[in-house]
Amino acid sequence: METTQRTDQERAADRRRRELLEAADRVVLRDGPGASMNAIAAEAGITKPILYRHFGDKGGLYAALATRHTDALLDSLRAALDAPAERRERVEATLDTYLAAIEARPQVYRFLMHPAEGGQQGEGFDVGKHSAPLLRRMGEELAQVIEERLDLGPGGEQLARVWGHGIVGMMHAAGDWWLGERPCSRAELVRSLADLLWGRLAAAGDKVGSPGF
Amino acid sequence: METTQRTDQERAADRRRRELLEAADRVVLRDGPGASMNAIAAEAGITKPILYRHFGDKGGLYAALATRHTDALLDSLRAALDAPAERRERVEATLDTYLAAIEARPQVYRFLMHPAEGGQQGEGFDVGKHSAPLLRRMGEELAQVIEERLDLGPGGEQLARVWGHGIVGMMHAAGDWWLGERPCSRAELVRSLADLLWGRLAAAGDKVGSPGF
DNA sequence: AGCTACGGTTACCGCAGGTAACACTTTAGT
């Protein structure tokens, strides 16, 4: 029957798709962001048009790859976020989880964070339609957890969303910088960021002889 | 004499350079990031090779454009940061200055933030050599101010740098998200972020019936 | 005149994303 045949073929197609994604993974891990479709196809042992048949365009492949890693990372983050521990410990565990991930596969996460897209010619299109989806998804996810767990009073939902995206951005920028300069250990970075989040900026005293005021 | 001639020519070259940068500005403002060299040259009323004579390559033009806006923005931020006011007020003023800037010229700042670079073939090169320089510069600048003004005890220098980059990242990510969704007014966003920086995350109470613990 | 120096152009290279059209193998229908 058609159905059995179809499922068979769809199974095969799915297997193929996974193989292609793994090949793409390998080449992105090797060549960093900006890996060419040609290179990915070559790594997979095939040629370009097959990639396009499976993923539509480069954005499609990017999306598939991103979804994959994003889902995996979000699962880890959720686990750290939902652990039965004190809030500060959970925050530190979450930060550490993220930093460990980008430390382990910097190329991949650079690829995910810096899509390097843009450039449509028709004027009618919107800008940056799906730029940096990983950051957005993490931000929304964190916002949801914050909103579920914390009592923030009226307007708490919006506050949670701002905080979600803000904290994720903090994590990302600090992580990116840290990955480039390695000025300290991961644990120190985690502590510093958690301290920032815990209000040490407000609590710190002025330096004696501070100029201007 | 050669000197007077040279200065004359250099003056003219500088004027030209400024004209070209302004043209680039216009086209980036219109087409967003990913504006092509051809488009910029056309807007300036000339052709590509002249651009390359002036700026070397696209990275050079990007750098020149970035330096321009970055310097202007950093001046505004420094002014807000150094104002004679309470710390919280200064922080809010700084956040608001940044957000007002990206609100006024979203395309330009998208261009600055998402360089969309990468892709050298020789293996010997470093990755992301000058990626997102605006964020880095803002981070370093803020770090310096923090380190100058606040008494953070031992290890304060590193702490300041982490915070600088972290806060800038928070500002950037929240701003980017806010620019896309406009879920609230700028003032509300500023307040929310300042609240986050002021430790409200740590101070907030658990929600009653919070699952898991 | 003739030479150099500079602003400017056309025409091209290489490479990337993306696609059309063609070839081979399997499977199904009669």
Added chain:
DNA sequence: ACTAAAGTGTTACCTGCGGTAACCGTAGCT
């Protein structure tokens, strides 16, 4: 068994971009 369809794969091409080489005109100096 012969044909027809459908899926897998290929080569060869188009477009547009970053980047460059080679050429053209005009000013000024000697």
